[in-house]
Amino acid sequence: MDTQRIASALANVELFGSLEGGVVQDLADRVGANARQVKKGGAIFVQGEPANRMYLLLEGMIRLLVISDDGAVLELARHRPPAVFGEIAVLDGEARTASAEAIETSTVVTIPREELIWLLQSNADVLDALLRSLGRMVRRTTRQLTDLVFLDVEGRVARQLLLLADTPQQGSRLRTGRITQTELGEMVGGTRQTVNKALRSFKRRGFIRSAGLAFEIIDPEALRRRAHA
Numbered sequence: 001m002d003t004q005r006i007a008s009a010l011a012n013v014e015l016f017g018s019l020e021g022g023v024v025q026d027l028a029d030r031v032g033a034n035a036r037q038v039k040k041g042g043a044i045f046v047q048g049e050p051a052n053r054m055y056l057l058l059e060g061m062i063r064l065l066v067i068s069d070d071g072a073v074l075e076l077a078r079h080r081p082p083a084v085f086g087e088i089a090v091l092d093g094e095a096r097t098a099s100a101e102a103i104e105t106s107t108v109v110t111i112p113r114e115e116l117i118w119l120l121q122s123n124a125d126v127l128d129a130l131l132r133s134l135g136r137m138v139r140r141t142t143r144q145l146t147d148l149v150f151l152d153v154e155g156r157v158a159r160q161l162l163l164l165a166d167t168p169q170q171g172s173r174l175r176t177g178r179i180t181q182t183e184l185g186e187m188v189g190g191t192r193q194t195v196n197k198a199l200r201s202f203k204r205r206g207f208i209r210s211a212g213l214a215f216e217i218i219d220p221e222a223l224r225r226r227a228h229a
Contacts, residue, residue, distance in 0.1 A: 001035035003028040006109055009058055009082035015133060016084075018125035027115065031056075034110035038062075044086075044100040044108055051089035051096050052113045057081045060106025064098045065186065073186040077140065078103065087130065088137060090116055148189050151227070156188035157198040159227035161208065165217050174217040202226075 007028035010016040016024060035058070038044055044055060047067060057079055064076040064085065076098055079085050089096050090113045119126045147156050165174035185195045199215075202208045207219045207226070217223060 001032050001109070003032040006032055006035070006056065006058070009056055009109075012082045013056070013084050015087065015126060015129045016119075018129065019119070019123060023123075027111075027119070030115065031109055031111050034112075035107060036110070038102040038106050038108060040102055040104050042102045044102065044106075045096055047097065047099040048095050051086065051093060054087040054090045054111045054113070054116060055085055055100070056109040056111060057083045057085065058107040058109060061103040062100050062106055062108075063103055064100055066098050074144075074189055075183065075186040076144070084111075087116065088134065091130075151229075153188060153190040153194045154198040154201060155227055155229055156190065157184060157195055158202070158207075158223045160184060160187050161202075161215060161217060162220065162223055162227065165220075174220055175211060176215045176217075178213040179215070180213065 003025070007021075007025045010024050010028060011019075011021070016027070019027075038060075044062060045051075058081050061078060061080050062085065063078045066074050066076065068074075077085075085100060086096075093113065120130065147159060151159070161176060162174075164176040164179060166177070181192045181195045181199065184190075184199075185192050188195065190198075199208070202223070203210070205222070207222045208215045208217050210216075
């Protein structure tokens with residue numbers, strides 16, 4: 001694997017972006033042999049296994065999810081490159097609380113726990129970035145729990161569509177990436193049937209329309225009102 005490419009990706013994620021170029025390249029050189037490709041649907045790590053490494057996403061897209069004992073799935077987050085993930089559990093060495101799965105064929109680079117600990121001990125900016133990452137994770141988890149308690153499925157679907165929508169270019173509308181109704185259900189804690197019902201309601205009221213396997217948001221303000229109902 002081209003370590004300059006790894007260094008470029010490291011430099012463009014918040015956790016390592018404050019490091020000097022030489023330090024970033026040195027880290028890339030040490031982990032370059034740890035790059036691997038994961039096929040669509042493949043597991044990068046599994047809920048419950050030991051957490052002794054984190055990952056840098058170079059290509060593709062991955063999702064973090066938790067699976068209940070009865071097989072129910074709740075998706076926590078999605079990442080596109082460049083991104084790091086799995087860094088929080090590495091800090092205490094305890095078992096993973098979530099799984100990471102490739103949504104499409106992806107290239108990831110393993111960063112061993114000792115590398116992260118060394119950087120935390122030697123660079124206060126990395127520690128500051130990690131604390132911000134922790135804060136975002138807590139806020140995201142709090143929002144998801146709040147949504148599950150206070151919003152009905154339709155409200156949760158409305159909020160998730162807005163979260164998934166890309167920033168529009170001038171003169172264009174918000175649009176999600178490719179997403180299935182099953183995946184939406186796993187994001188909002190609903191079934192495919194309840195998600196389908198919500199989507200049909202939004203289409204009927206002119207809030208959204210299908211765009212292949214994506215959704216175009218025609219009336220974002222109406223969706224925001226529904227997400228806060």
